[in-house]
Amino acid sequence: MKLLVTGGAGFIGSNFVMYMLEKHPDYQIINVDALTYAGNLENLKSIEGNANHTFVKADITDAKAMSELVQQGVDVIVNFAAESHVDRSILEPDVFVKTNVLGTQVLLDAAKRHGVTKFVQVSTDEVYGTLGETGLFTEESPLQPNSPYSSSKAGGDLLVRAYHETYGLNVNITRCSNNYGPYQFPEKLIPLMIQNALNNKQLPVYGDGLNVRDWLFVKDHCSAIDLVIHKGQPGEVYNVGGNNERNNLQVVRAILEELGKPESLITYVKDRPGHDRRYAIDASKITRELGWQPEYQYESGIKETIRWYLANPEWMERVTSGAYQDYFQTQYKDR
Ligand code: NAD
Ligand code: DAU
Numbered sequence: 591m592k593l594l595v596t597g598g599a600g601f602i603g604s605n606f607v608m609y610m611l612e613k614h615p616d617y618q619i620i621n622v623d624a625l626t627y628a629g630n631l632e633n634l635k636s637i638e639g640n641a642n643h644t645f646v647k648a649d650i651t652d653a654k655a656m657s658e659l660v661q662q663g664v665d666v667i668v669n670f671a672a673e674s675h676v677d678r679s680i681l682e683p684d685v686f687v688k689t690n691v692l693g694t695q696v697l698l699d700a701a702k703r704h705g706v707t708k709f710v711q712v713s714t715d716e717v718y719g720t721l722g723e724t725g726l727f728t729e730e731s732p733l734q735p736n737s738p739y740s741s742s743k744a745g746g747d748l749l750v751r752a753y754h755e756t757y758g759l760n761v762n763i764t765r766c767s768n769n770y771g772p773y774q775f776p777e778k779l780i781p782l783m784i785q786n787a788l789n790n791k792q793l794p795v796y797g798d799g800l801n802v803r804d805w806l807f808v809k810d811h812c813s814a815i816d817l818v819i820h821k822g823q824p825g826e827v828y829n830v831g832g833n834n835e836r837n838n839l840q841v842v843r844a845i846l847e848e849l850g851k852p853e854s855l856i857t858y859v860k861d862r863p864g865h866d867r868r869y870a871i872d873a874s875k876i877t878r879e880l881g882w883q884p885e886y887q888y889e890s891g892i893k894e895t896i897r898w899y900l901a902n903p904e905w906m907e908r909v910t911s912g913a914y915q916d917y918f919q920t921q922y923k924d925r
Contacts, residue, residue, distance in 0.1 A: 831871025
């Protein structure tokens with residue numbers, strides 16, 4: 591099988607490429623990534639020289655480049671490439687629309703033109719909006735995105751649906767909850783808090799710290815996508831979640847405890863505008879229909895993640911130099 595994986599130098603994409611090469615050593619992967627601030631070839635070091643992996647630096651909004659890649663006999667496209675950070679989408683929504691909406695349409699068009707057998711859109715539970723204290727998102731929940739990021743992901747999802755309904759393209763959409771694990775860029779909650787705690791810097795908790803997320807170890811997300819590629823039924827959406835609801839303060843306190851750092855590092859800062867209160871996923875469809883089960887327990891997954899960041903200080907040092915510092919000055923300046 592020949593896969594075109596987009597965004598494969600980012601957090602989940604790089605974990606997925608490594609997972610697939612190990613699980614299916616005979617598959618060929620073309621990995622296309624524009625290498626934005628979030629893309630990092632260093633994430634792929636362990637597969638350097640693997641003849642079944644080809645990296646191409648290109649932008650998914652470039653129709654000519656995507657068409658040329660897809661016509662190299664690609665069977666399946668897995669689209670991870672996206673602008674992925676909610677806070678950045680509040681500062682600069684335009685690039686989110688360009689990559690997450692237009693980029694998805696460009697890839698769908700290339701898939702349709704060159705007879706790709708399946709298109710998998712890696713989406714997010716954030717397209718469903720927010721929950722109150724009870725309830726779970728199912729695949730039938732209405733799309734009610736609240737941030738420019740989640741709206742642009744919902745826009746991409748709707749185009750995927752339209753290419754199935756209108757042109758008969760074989761598609762699947764996965765909607766996953768919050769991932770954590772190695773190689774996550776330290777603008778997201780868990781790696782940011784690990785990094786700040788290690789440097790004895792303040793840990794900025796938004797609002798009252800009681801917003802709830804459902805956490806899933808990245809390798810469990812990879813195994814879900816692998817199953818969807820092979821067994822997903824045409825046009826179906828599959829929710830993916832860890833059944834690990836935690837509020838942000840619980841997550842941050844556990845990191846401090848694991849690192850032996852004081853709770854006095856926690857600083858409450860101004861809330862994120864439009865901050866979704868709670869996400870929780872009903873993942874029973876993918877379990878029932880495709881046989882997916884998460885393997886990692888949250889407590890051990892977090893410990894493994896912390897150990898990875900402790901063992902890779904050079905990775906952290908390189909990704910947090912330069913533009914990273916400028917971003918954080920803008921992001922937290924009025925908070
Ligand atoms: P990430 O920001 O770490 O990686 C995104 C990758 O896409 C980067 O390598 C970047 O260089 C690349 N990219 C961005 N714009 C591009 C463009 N125009 N053309 C080509 N490449 C481009 O993101 P992530 O956390 O790994 O998320 C991957 C996907 O999974 C996204 O689609 C995201 O919406 C989805 N998702 C993420 C989570 C999560 O918790 N991180 C949960 C559910 C779904
Ligand atoms: O639910 C899936 C989504 O999870 C993905 O689609 C997104 O790509 C991914 O970024 C993530 O979105 P969140 O907004 O939930 O993740 P983030 O790590 O930015 O924030 C998690 C929670 O922590 C959220 O309630 C905001 C809070 N937070 C975050 C940061 C960066 C803080 O309190 N302080 C912070 O400094």
